[in-house]
Amino acid sequence: MLRINGLGCGYYDRQVLWDINLEVPPKEIMGIIGPNGSGKTTLLRAVSRLLKPKQGSIHLDGKDIWQMKYRELAKRVAVVSQGLPEETLTVEEFVLLGRIPHFEGLQFLETNHDFEVAEGCMALTDVLRLKDRPIGQISGGERQLALIARALTQEPALLLLDEPTTYLDIAHQVGMLDLIKRLNRKLGLTVLMVLHDLNLASEYCDKVALLSNGKIYKQGRPEEVLNYKVIEDVYKTVVVVQKNPVSKKPYILLVSEEEKRKKK
Amino acid sequence: MRKRIIYWVVWIFVLTGLLLATALFSLYIGSVGMSLNKILRVILEGKGTLEYSILFDIRLPRIILGFAIGGSLSLIGVILQGMFRNPLVEPYTLGISGGAAIGVCLNIVFRLNRALGILSLPVCGFLGALCVVVLVYSLSVKKGVLKIQGLLLTGVMISFISSSLIMLIMAVSRTEDLHGIVFWIMGSLEEPNNALILISLCASIAGLILSYLFCIDLNALALGEEEAMHLGINVERSKRLLFIIASVLTGFSVSVAGIIGFVGLVVPHFVRVVVGRDHRILLVSSFLGGAAFLILCDTLARTIIAPVELPVGVITGLMGGSAFVYVLTRKQMLLKAK
Numbered sequence: 001m002l003r004i005n006g007l008g009c010g011y012y013d014r015q016v017l018w019d020i021n022l023e024v025p026p027k028e029i030m031g032i033i034g035p036n037g038s039g040k041t042t043l044l045r046a047v048s049r050l051l052k053p054k055q056g057s058i059h060l061d062g063k064d065i066w067q068m069k070y071r072e073l074a075k076r077v078a079v080v081s082q083g084l085p086e087e088t089l090t091v092e093e094f095v096l097l098g099r100i101p102h103f104e105g106l107q108f109l110e111t112n113h114d115f116e117v118a119e120g121c122m123a124l125t126d127v128l129r130l131k132d133r134p135i136g137q138i139s140g141g142e143r144q145l146a147l148i149a150r151a152l153t154q155e156p157a158l159l160l161l162d163e164p165t166t167y168l169d170i171a172h173q174v175g176m177l178d179l180i181k182r183l184n185r186k187l188g189l190t191v192l193m194v195l196h197d198l199n200l201a202s203e204y205c206d207k208v209a210l211l212s213n214g215k216i217y218k219q220g221r222p223e224e225v226l227n228y229k230v231i232e233d234v235y236k237t238v239v240v241v242q243k244n245p246v247s248k249k250p251y252i253l254l255v256s257e258e259e260k261r262k263k264k
Numbered sequence: 265m266r267k268r269i270i271y272w273v274v275w276i277f278v279l280t281g282l283l284l285a286t287a288l289f290s291l292y293i294g295s296v297g298m299s300l301n302k303i304l305r306v307i308l309e310g311k312g313t314l315e316y317s318i319l320f321d322i323r324l325p326r327i328i329l330g331f332a333i334g335g336s337l338s339l340i341g342v343i344l345q346g347m348f349r350n351p352l353v354e355p356y357t358l359g360i361s362g363g364a365a366i367g368v369c370l371n372i373v374f375r376l377n378r379a380l381g382i383l384s385l386p387v388c389g390f391l392g393a394l395c396v397v398v399l400v401y402s403l404s405v406k407k408g409v410l411k412i413q414g415l416l417l418t419g420v421m422i423s424f425i426s427s428s429l430i431m432l433i434m435a436v437s438r439t440e441d442l443h444g445i446v447f448w449i450m451g452s453l454e455e456p457n458n459a460l461i462l463i464s465l466c467a468s469i470a471g472l473i474l475s476y477l478f479c480i481d482l483n484a485l486a487l488g489e490e491e492a493m494h495l496g497i498n499v500e501r502s503k504r505l506l507f508i509i510a511s512v513l514t515g516f517s518v519s520v521a522g523i524i525g526f527v528g529l530v531v532p533h534f535v536r537v538v539v540g541r542d543h544r545i546l547l548v549s550s551f552l553g554g555a556a557f558l559i560l561c562d563t564l565a566r567t568i569i570a571p572v573e574l575p576v577g578v579i580t581g582l583m584g585g586s587a588f589v590y591v592l593t594r595k596q597m598l599l600k601a602k
Contacts, residue, residue, distance in 0.1 A: 050490055074496025081494070085487065088541060100484055101496035108479065108544055109269065154495070 006056035031201040034211030074101035078151035092131040098153030121152040161193035279552035290563040330559035338554025341528030354529040358419035362426025364518040367392025389519025450575035451522030482543040530584035
């Protein structure tokens with residue numbers, strides 16, 4: 001589905017990513033994890049074509065994304081970025097903007113099909129009941145859902161998410177990732193997302209790629225990547241990794257400095 | 265969702281009705297009083313009478329020019345406010361009017377209009393405006409990307425520089441030229457040349473049609489440039505073309521009618537309150553609203569203390585400004601009451 005070959009990129013003269021090789025197979029959930037400043041968001045920006053690669057290339061189904069037309073790319077890839085919309089648009093108007101890539105040359109109005117798609121996506125993300133509310137007046141969690149509804153309205157094959165759980169409490173975090181998993185299973189959506197929380201990444205991703213200083217430190221299934229040695233090496237902090245008794249996935253426990261000293 | 269389209273069509277009808285009513289009112293009122301019956305009779309009688317030439321040679325051209333200029337200015341306001349995502353931007357923010365003013369001032373000071381005819385005034389204005397457009401544009405493009413914030417800052421700075429230059433020109437110019445400069449800067453819809461009026465009309469309508477091709481892009485740009493890119497908009501191309509449309513149209517308006525403030529700032533805000541933020545309706549209704557507003561203001565300007573004629577900018581500023589403050593404070597009170 002998505003293949004990144006020897007990607008190097010950055011901003012102006014500051015290189016952020018070096019030699020990234022990554023493949024996201026279709027219908028998989030791939031998590032990008034790593035410490036602050038390791039280049040997670042930059043990688044996502046490169047994939048969503050906001051940043052031009054300095055070296056290497058990014059191919060989507062065998063096609064270089066920089067060779068594709070803007071609309072063509074937007075029909076295949078949808079992005080849910082960080083930061084919540086502060087518009088006075090209603091939720092429905094906002095979600096309908098996701099149909100823009102499907103507009104024909106001189107089409108100005110949405111067709112009935114566009115409305116149906118938008119309504120279906122709002123139902124799927126449970127924001128249909130809010131469709132006439134201004135988007136600036138609903139809660140952060142609901143706004144995040146509206147963002148996802150808009151992305152789904154693009155009918156993409158690949159969904160990119162930048163920390164979709166940032167503004168949410170634990171129940172909403174789980175709800176959000178359950179939703180993403182459901183979309184992945186039901187619609188066959190391929191997902192590439194940046195996650196901060198290692199436990200969530202371990203629980204929900206089929207594969208994870210751990211970034212460190214702009215390079216991929218290790219990638220693979222969560223069980224392969226998330227062990228205490230790797231994490232301590234990348235994050236420079238002491239952790240304990242155990243197995244979640246229910247899901248058998250690794251989960252990471254933190255140890256405070258005081259406790260560490262007591263142990264010694 | 266047919267509801268929304270019906271709502272839009274209704275508003276277009278309402279605004280068109282308003283525009284026609286204002287135009288008729290403007291045709292009807294003036295220093296020579298004419299009842300509606302009389303107007304009808306004059307029209308039926310045809311050419312030749314004094315009343316006929318008052319109606320069709322004096323009042324009608326002003327109405328048409330008011331339509332073109334008012335429509336253009338408020339259309340430019342919508343485009344720029346949408347592009348910059350900044351509600352305070354107006355047609356004159358980018359310094360284009362300053363360029364036009366310098367062109368006209370130089371023309372007057374060097375007496376080019378006496379040598380080359382009165383038409384050289386708008387031509388010089390337009391050339392001045394174009395110079396500024398090219399300057400602002402080339403200063404704001406970095407590595408092939410048009411930096412919107414840079415565009416705004418450069419524009420504001422060029423406005424300041426050009427107003428200083430105008431003051432300089434005024435300080436060293438002869439008294440009799442001073443009057444011409446001040447008169448031009450104040451802005452007026454009086455334009456004896458019918459060809460220019462026709463050109464302005466065509467330019468304004470062309471501006472409306474061209475910018476309408478970008479209404480979807482403007483809707484997406486309201487979410488921010490990166491979000492618009494995610495939605496498949498060729499943001500660089502849209503920004504450039506919208507900037508060019510807006511600035512050329514500003515150049516046209518300013519060189520024909522001078523600097524008429526407030527239309528491009530206030531009308532889009534009012535219209536946005538009424539019809540919403542969707543550019544598919546906002547562009548058209550702002551054009552209609554701006555046209556009606558300027559025709560009304562011009563009618564008041566020439567009748568309020570007739571036979572003396574006030575500069576139309578005085579009326580647009582007073583009316584637009586006070587109505588705007590009133591609506592804004594009322595809105596805040598309503599919000600508090602909620």
